[in-house]
Amino acid sequence: MNYDDETLMAYADGELDAARRAEIDAAIAQDPALAARVAKQRALRAEVAGAFDSVLAQPVPDRLRDAARGGALSGAGAPDSAAPADRPRGNVVQFPSRGTRAPSAPWRAREWFAVAASLLLGIAISWRYFAGDTSLIAAGDGGLVAQGALATALDRQLASDAGAKDAAVAIGLTFKARDGSYCRSFTLRGSGTAGLACRARGGWSIPVTAAADAAGGDYRQAAGTIPPAVMQAIEARIAGDALTAPAETQARDAGWARQ
Amino acid sequence: MSPAPEEIGERIVELLPRLRRFARSLSRNQHDADDLVQSVIERAWRHLDQLQPGANLGSWMFGIMKNAWIDDRRARTRRGEVALPEDSGSHPAVSPGDANAALWSVSEAMTKLPEEQRLAVALVLVEGMSYKEASQLLEIPMGTLTSRLARGRAALADALGGPGGAA
Numbered sequence: 001m002n003y004d005d006e007t008l009m010a011y012a013d014g015e016l017d018a019a020r021r022a023e024i025d026a027a028i029a030q031d032p033a034l035a036a037r038v039a040k041q042r043a044l045r046a047e048v049a050g051a052f053d054s055v056l057a058q059p060v061p062d063r064l065r066d067a068a069r070g071g072a073l074s075g076a077g078a079p080d081s082a083a084p085a086d087r088p089r090g091n092v093v094q095f096p097s098r099g100t101r102a103p104s105a106p107w108r109a110r111e112w113f114a115v116a117a118s119l120l121l122g123i124a125i126s127w128r129y130f131a132g133d134t135s136l137i138a139a140g141d142g143g144l145v146a147q148g149a150l151a152t153a154l155d156r157q158l159a160s161d162a163g164a165k166d167a168a169v170a171i172g173l174t175f176k177a178r179d180g181s182y183c184r185s186f187t188l189r190g191s192g193t194a195g196l197a198c199r200a201r202g203g204w205s206i207p208v209t210a211a212a213d214a215a216g217g218d219y220r221q222a223a224g225t226i227p228p229a230v231m232q233a234i235e236a237r238i239a240g241d242a243l244t245a246p247a248e249t250q251a252r253d254a255g256w257a258r259q
Numbered sequence: 260m261s262p263a264p265e266e267i268g269e270r271i272v273e274l275l276p277r278l279r280r281f282a283r284s285l286s287r288n289q290h291d292a293d294d295l296v297q298s299v300i301e302r303a304w305r306h307l308d309q310l311q312p313g314a315n316l317g318s319w320m321f322g323i324m325k326n327a328w329i330d331d332r333r334a335r336t337r338r339g340e341v342a343l344p345e346d347s348g349s350h351p352a353v354s355p356g357d358a359n360a361a362l363w364s365v366s367e368a369m370t371k372l373p374e375e376q377r378l379a380v381a382l383v384l385v386e387g388m389s390y391k392e393a394s395q396l397l398e399i400p401m402g403t404l405t406s407r408l409a410r411g412r413a414a415l416a417d418a419l420g421g422p423g424g425a426a
Contacts (some may be wrong), residue, residue: 006409013383015390015405044416048384051365055280060272061293064279067300068271227387 003027003034005041012041014228053211056192136169136188137195137206146197146204154184154197154204158252160245172226174248177237180258182251185230187212194226196233199256208233267307267316271300274317277386281321283362284381285328287370295331299324321386322396325378332374368418376411379404384412 003011003024010016011024028035136150146154153169161171172185172194183198195209210227226234243251262270278299282292302323303310310319369377375397382393383404394404 005413006405009409009412010390010405013390040416041412044412044419045384047361047419048365048369048380048415049387051359051361052280052284052385054359054362055283055289055292056276058276058279058289060275060279064275064293064296064300065272067297068275069265069268070300070304 005037008034008037009041012038012045014232050211053192056212057190137209144206144209146206150186150188150197151204154186155256156252158245158248160248173234173242174251175234175238175242176240176251178239179237182256182258183234183237185226185234194230196230196237198237199258270316271303271320274320277317278320278324281324281381281386282328283366284369284385285324285377287366295324295328298331299327302327318392318396321382325396328378329374364419365415368415371418372411372414376407376414379407380411380415383408 007016007020007024011021016024024034024038028038135148136146137144138147139145149168153167153171157167157169157171159171159174161167168189170187170189172187174182174184177183177198181199183196184204185194185196187194192212193209194212195206197204197206208229210229212227275296278296279289279292282295282299283289286292286295299320303320306323310316369380372380378397379393382388382396383390388396390401390404390408393408394401397404399407
């Protein structure tokens with residue numbers, strides 16, 4: 001069976017419906033050349049995303065901060081009829097808000113093959129991005145584990161901690177995994193790396209990391225904030241919905257013990 | 260109830276790294292990218308009344324950036340400013356020595372893409388949007404988005420010669 005590049009691209013991006021995806025999963029299993037074409041699509045995506053992600057780590061020029069806050073000072077924001085083209089026409093994309101949000105349906109439908117493939121990609125990427133973060137993530141037996149400030153943040157910090165706005169680690173979602181353990185998504189602000197950590201043996205194991213899509217995890221959970229590889233890892237584990245703020249506090253105070 | 264201007268200001272500050280990355284993926288260098296970000300912030304403040312209640316500030320500003328970038332390209336064309344020769348190797352604000360080499364080579368390849376392909380690649384590959392989100396933001400049908408994205412990717416793969424390059 002022959003597939004065009006557009007189809008394989010959509011497959012690599014996780015954009016095909018379940019039936020079409022299953023069909024290509026099967027075709028790939030039998031056809032190494034097809035698998036290689038998909039791998040190239042993914043590698044190109046990782047290369048392009050990784051290149052521009054370096055911008056996230058750069059210091060923001062003062063003139064932009066001033067402009068961002070300047071509107072409040074100058075009293076701008078008053079209605080102005082000029083330049084109607086400035087306004088995005090049509091539907092404004094609505095990113096879901098953080099909190100008890102359940103992951104959206106397309107993610108739920110993803111299959112294990114795609115999950116496994118992304119995990120591999122995530123792990124491959126992680127070594128690249130962790131060059132500067134060895135104090136936070138270390139190779140333990142059987143995989144990566146959190147240490148230092150990351151371990152402390154995972155132990156103590158709540159997603160809603162206002163005081164943690166400038167902390168090195170931002171906590172995203174906290175949820176209970178199907179095996180009863182707690183998992184938390186995080187972003188390392190210093191390196192723009194996002195990942196998932198799950199409670200294991202009194203510490204935090206890190207099954208997946210990827211280049212983060214947003215600076216800090218503290219902005220609302222915009223679609224781009226949790227990278228696809230991390231979102232898929234969440235989808236593969238989550239039991240029910242993400243914890244509400246009170247439930248998160250309770251779980252923390254109970255030392256993240258399984259229930 | 261609309262948020263206070265101070266709160267909007269802080270939310271825009273939080274968005275700055277992403278806005279800068281999106282702008283950088285559309286521009287030749289970081290200086291041009293930051294000029295674009297600045298003009299987007301100014302437009303956003305002027306037209307804050309057009310932000311729909313409940314709409315996401317980030318996606319609204321990305322939409323403004325898309326329009327601002329296209330407007331800027333049109334204006335330059337009208338003024339007779341032609342983009343630097345694409346293969347001149349002249350990049351005043353970015354050079355392989357001072358910037359990260361991967362950023363430089365991918366950015367170089369991006370500037371050779373037609374604008375509509377560059378936007379599709381920037382939103383999906385760099386910003387991580389779904390095809391649906393990107394097509395809504397660009398106000399184009401999904402099929403149009405996917406064909407632009409596929410062509411943009413093929414051109415990038417050729418230009419970069421690495422992953423996705425020659426089979």
